Amino acid sequence: MLTLYDSAISGNAYKVRLLLSHLGIPLKRIEMNVDDGSTRTPDFLKVNRNGKVPAIVLEDGTALSESDAILYYFAEGTRYWPSDRLGRARVLQWMFFEQYNHEPTIAVVRHWVAHLGKTPESEPALPAKIAAGYLALDVMEDQLQRSDYFVGNSYTIADIALYAYSHVAHEGGFDLGRYPAIGAWLKRVAAQPGHIRITD
Amino acid sequence: MLTLYDSAISGNAYKVRLLLSHLGIPLKRIEMNVDDGSTRTPDFLKVNRNGKVPAIVLEDGTALSESDAILYYFAEGTRYWPSDRLGRARVLQWMFFEQYNHEPTIAVVRHWVAHLGKTPESEPALPAKIAAGYLALDVMEDQLQRSDYFVGNSYTIADIALYAYSHVAHEGGFDLGRYPAIGAWLKRVAAQPGHIRITD
Numbered sequence: 001m002l003t004l005y006d007s008a009i010s011g012n013a014y015k016v017r018l019l020l021s022h023l024g025i026p027l028k029r030i031e032m033n034v035d036d037g038s039t040r041t042p043d044f045l046k047v048n049r050n051g052k053v054p055a056i057v058l059e060d061g062t063a064l065s066e067s068d069a070i071l072y073y074f075a076e077g078t079r080y081w082p083s084d085r086l087g088r089a090r091v092l093q094w095m096f097f098e099q100y101n102h103e104p105t106i107a108v109v110r111h112w113v114a115h116l117g118k119t120p121e122s123e124p125a126l127p128a129k130i131a132a133g134y135l136a137l138d139v140m141e142d143q144l145q146r147s148d149y150f151v152g153n154s155y156t157i158a159d160i161a162l163y164a165y166s167h168v169a170h171e172g173g174f175d176l177g178r179y180p181a182i183g184a185w186l187k188r189v190a191a192q193p194g195h196i197r198i199t200d
Numbered sequence: 201m202l203t204l205y206d207s208a209i210s211g212n213a214y215k216v217r218l219l220l221s222h223l224g225i226p227l228k229r230i231e232m233n234v235d236d237g238s239t240r241t242p243d244f245l246k247v248n249r250n251g252k253v254p255a256i257v258l259e260d261g262t263a264l265s266e267s268d269a270i271l272y273y274f275a276e277g278t279r280y281w282p283s284d285r286l287g288r289a290r291v292l293q294w295m296f297f298e299q300y301n302h303e304p305t306i307a308v309v310r311h312w313v314a315h316l317g318k319t320p321e322s323e324p325a326l327p328a329k330i331a332a333g334y335l336a337l338d339v340m341e342d343q344l345q346r347s348d349y350f351v352g353n354s355y356t357i358a359d360i361a362l363y364a365y366s367h368v369a370h371e372g373g374f375d376l377g378r379y380p381a382i383g384a385w386l387k388r389v390a391a392q393p394g395h396i397r398i399t400d
Contacts, residue, residue, distance in 0.1 A: 050339050062286065067296075068296050069290075069296050070289070073286070086264075088272070089270070092269035092272050099296055099300050100299050142249055143249070
């Protein structure tokens with residue numbers, strides 16, 4: 001069976017659980033604490049030298065990390081990965097946008113506000129992170145006014161990647177009420193067969 | 201002909217020029233200023249709603265952005281994209297690492313130090329960015345002590361993605377002398393057929 005190094009508060013880890021649920025693939029979950037140094041122990045660095053969850057270990061012992069690369073690994077050959085080259089490149093375009101513009105702003109603000117509490121280090125950086133998070137939401141809203149899902153009209157791993165932290169953005173204080181197209185998309189994603197919640 | 205919205209100082213844009221040079225694909229370059237708001241004009245936002253270079257426009261007018269997604273688009277079906285699923289996932293793992301851990305630290309420090317000059321906003325953030333950049337280099341060194349390239353022993357778009365800012369990291373003050381395996385890899389990359397320099 002697959003082993004997922006997981007975290008209940010990590011949207012990145014939730015992405016992997018969500019796709020595997022859609023695909024009906026069972027997994028063993030190992031809950032990690034992402035704030036106490038557990039992901040930087042010598043044993044864990046053998047699983048992911050970069051010291052982060054999620055990481056997944058396949059049945060043959062091969063370890064893979066980076067949430068969106070794990071999504072690709074399991075989605076290839078399924079309905080969640082497009083059959084045309086431009087569609088595939090677009091999915092990756094949105095996943096790189098997610099990791100560069102969305103996760104470091106929306107997920108980090110949520111973690112600071114909802115889990116760690118504001119600190120003398122985080123508080124000065126917060127306004128710029130919030131502003132950048134809203135810019136990322138603006139980009140998403142613009143696309144979702146033109147298509148039901150991020151790439152054409154099919155639910156793909158680009159949607160899974162962007163759903164993970166968008167649907168809990170309010171926990172960091174983001175007001176999604178300004179974004180009707182994102183709101184409608186969140187409902188479409190939650191209605192997909194095999195959907196699970198981040199708390200499941 | 202392809203049109204590349206380009207920047208002479210952008211490693212992200214250089215990645216695209218480097219792969220297209222390997223592939224012998226000609227392109228038209230449009231030089232953009234990344235610091236004066238040129239990438240946030242209404243006209244440019246039609247090319248890339250996220251307001252960044254590189255962006256590429258195909259012959260049929262289709263626009264694609266995110267450097268590593270553009271690399272994928274052109275590499276698929278060539279020697280620069282692995283033929284096995286695990287290899288492909290590993291290439292993406294390194295490219296997501298590059299965009300999350302490497303570019304926001306090593307490239308941003310270089311831009312602040314070598315191009316913009318330190319500002320009252322950037323200076324307090326600099327020590328943490330430098331420390332995080334060295335952690336990314338540590339992860340790279342560890343892999344390159346075990347393999348000639350990032351994924352097995354073939355030069356792929358993972359190497360192109362990581363080469364772009366690694367080979368100019370010294371412009372931000374990073375000391376690559378501590379990293380012999382990275383140093384040897386930089387030479388192997390520069391010896392690839394069709395290699396061009398960032399200044400070419």
